[in-house]
Amino acid sequence: MKFGPCPPEDAEGCILAHRTALPNRVLKKGHLLTGQDCADITAAGIDSLMVARIEPGDTGEDAAAERLATAAAGTGLETDTAFTGRMNLYAATNGVLMVDADAVTAANRIDPAITFATLPNYTKVLAGRMVATAKIISFAVVQEKLEAAESALTGAVRVAGFTPRKVGLVATQLPHLKPSTMDKTRRVLEERLLPSGSTVLSEHRVAHTKDAVADALLALKAEGADLLILFGASAVVDRQDVLPAGLDLAGGIVHHLGMPVDPGNLLMLGSLDGIPVLGAPGCARSPKENGFDWVLDRLLAGLDVRPDDITAMGVGGLLMEIGTRPQPRESKRKRKDKAAKIAALILGAGKSSRMGGPNKLLATLDGKTLIRHAAEAATSAGLAQTIMVTGHLAEEVGAEVEDLEITLVHNPDFADGMAGSIRAGMNALAADTDAVIILLGDMPRIGSDVLKKLISAYRENDSRLIVTATADGKRGNPVLWDRRFFDALKSLRGDVGARHIIGENSGFVAEVEIGAAARLDLDTPDALQRAGGKLPGAEG
Numbered sequence: 001m002k003f004g005p006c007p008p009e010d011a012e013g014c015i016l017a018h019r020t021a022l023p024n025r026v027l028k029k030g031h032l033l034t035g036q037d038c039a040d041i042t043a044a045g046i047d048s049l050m051v052a053r054i055e056p057g058d059t060g061e062d063a064a065a066e067r068l069a070t071a072a073a074g075t076g077l078e079t080d081t082a083f084t085g086r087m088n089l090y091a092a093t094n095g096v097l098m099v100d101a102d103a104v105t106a107a108n109r110i111d112p113a114i115t116f117a118t119l120p121n122y123t124k125v126l127a128g129r130m131v132a133t134a135k136i137i138s139f140a141v142v143q144e145k146l147e148a149a150e151s152a153l154t155g156a157v158r159v160a161g162f163t164p165r166k167v168g169l170v171a172t173q174l175p176h177l178k179p180s181t182m183d184k185t186r187r188v189l190e191e192r193l194l195p196s197g198s199t200v201l202s203e204h205r206v207a208h209t210k211d212a213v214a215d216a217l218l219a220l221k222a223e224g225a226d227l228l229i230l231f232g233a234s235a236v237v238d239r240q241d242v243l244p245a246g247l248d249l250a251g252g253i254v255h256h257l258g259m260p261v262d263p264g265n266l267l268m269l270g271s272l273d274g275i276p277v278l279g280a281p282g283c284a285r286s287p288k289e290n291g292f293d294w295v296l297d298r299l300l301a302g303l304d305v306r307p308d309d310i311t312a313m314g315v316g317g318l319l320m321e322i323g324t325r326p327q328p329r330e331s332k333r334k335r336k337d338k339a340a341k342i343a344a345l346i347l348g349a350g351k352s353s354r355m356g357g358p359n360k361l362l363a364t365l366d367g368k369t370l371i372r373h374a375a376e377a378a379t380s381a382g383l384a385q386t387i388m389v390t391g392h393l394a395e396e397v398g399a400e401v402e403d404l405e406i407t408l409v410h411n412p413d414f415a416d417g418m419a420g421s422i423r424a425g426m427n428a429l430a431a432d433t434d435a436v437i438i439l440l441g442d443m444p445r446i447g448s449d450v451l452k453k454l455i456s457a458y459r460e461n462d463s464r465l466i467v468t469a470t471a472d473g474k475r476g477n478p479v480l481w482d483r484r485f486f487d488a489l490k491s492l493r494g495d496v497g498a499r500h501i502i503g504e505n506s507g508f509v510a511e512v513e514i515g516a517a518a519r520l521d522l523d524t525p526d527a528l529q530r531a532g533g534k535l536p537g538a539e540g
Contacts, residue, residue, distance in 0.1 A: 023044060098160050169204070170216040170228065172230075208232065209242060229278045287508060342384060344386045349392060
């Protein structure tokens with residue numbers, strides 16, 4: 001590929017390197033120049049362009065990105081369509097991301113124009129989450145280098161899917177340990193198991209002695225448990241302590257005690273006749289992420305976990321500032337002056353592509369546009385601030401709420417997907433906002449009463465950091481988010497919402513049942529008509 005300045009008369013067939021504005025149109029970066037383009041550029045008085053000229057043996061950016069991503073994709077992954085030199089890989093199932101780090105590094109060192117990036121190795125992912133991206137920086141790459149990168153990346157990324165397990169739970173008891181704490185411990189464990197489809201087969205609550213632990217382990221094995229988890233009434237601080245001694249007595253093996261992850265240091269890994277045994281650290285009674293999660297997720301994905309694997313977890317093992325979860329050693333921020341400051345963020349930027357042309361937000365239902373319903377709900381809920389993000393037909397959508405106390409924020413990149421609108425709205429929040437309710441602009445049955453229910457649930461308990469509306473137990477919208485998830489919301493990309501954040505933090509989620517309104521879908525003309533609505537221009 002040759003790159004450099006070129007007079008318009010010689011640029012036909014070249015790739016335009018930079019956006020170029022003409023009197024009657026704009027030529028975008030990456031545009032393949034035609035003869036008419038070149039004539040129009042000359043007529044506009046432009047005498048030189050920066051272009052790329054593809055040569056024999058070169059592969060264009062989209063085709064190159066597709067080849068890289070396809071080569072790297074192992075099991076448990078899905079691809080999208082290559083665009084502007086990028087192709088992404090997504091998890092096709094819930095599981096643990098597996099990356100050949102050496103292969104990725106080798107591919108990235110072949111040519112600066114060839115890049116491949118992934119989430120951290122062994123990240124727990126839910127189906128639909130982006131896990132890797134191939135990006136070609138230049139407009140084309142040399143075939144020989146592309147082939148070398150393909151070879152290096154072959155099968156470098158996969159998702160080890162979760163397999164449902166029958167978990168046997170042993171919980172020891174001492175006088176200081178309340179039954180309610182043990183009940184909560186089981187609930188938290190069950191929530192951790194949900195993404196894998198695993199269940200607690202049986203729980204044995206026994207005395208805090210090695211004999212009782214041994215008997216319980218053997219009983220659970222006989223019941224058919226294929227994963228054994230131990231919660232001690234006191235922490236394991238020595239190889240001869242109750243839990244490891246109980247595993248020894250049952251005929252099992254203690255493979256490793258302790259791990260370089262904080263919180264999570266006091267973990268025990270063992271086995272009993274081939275069945276994995278996990279001695280949980282005390283922090284695993286909390287839903288907050290800790291080292292126990294890292295080992296449990298791998299076991300649920302059918303991966304072997306050896307002492308060398310655990311001792312390699314120290315780099316990144318200080319779990320204090322991870323964007324998609326709240327800080328592990330702090331509670332909700334307390335405001336000395338008043339109650340939590342809660343805002344609303346209404347998403348009103350979409351193109352309504354499934355509606356077949358009209359902007360559904362301007363459709364009417366019960367005499368009001370859909371976006372007006374959402375706006376009135378937010379502004380009537382006693383919130384500190386209401387922000388609406390506009391995009392497609394921004395002026396028309398904004399005009400529907402101009403008399404309300406709403407801050408309008410325009411997302412010029414609305415066509416790129418929901419994530420950009422969420423980021424735009426989040427960045428417009430007041431700095432002292434404690435929580436935000438994110439509403440979809442096309443859900444007219446969400447009233448201020450629903451928002452007040454979410455707020456009430458949020459204020460009732462310090463551990464309720466995400467509050468989501470449900471319909472017959474199924475999660476929907478709107479969703480209230482504590483400020484500790486603001487960074488995660490601001491980091492969203494593409495046409496992806498925040499469902500994966502909820503899934504990865506299930507222990508912090510409260511659900512508020514509101515009925516069918518939480519999942520009302522008005523994305524098509526038929527759905528709108530069934531609900532009693534009318535498209536713009538169809539009134540009368």
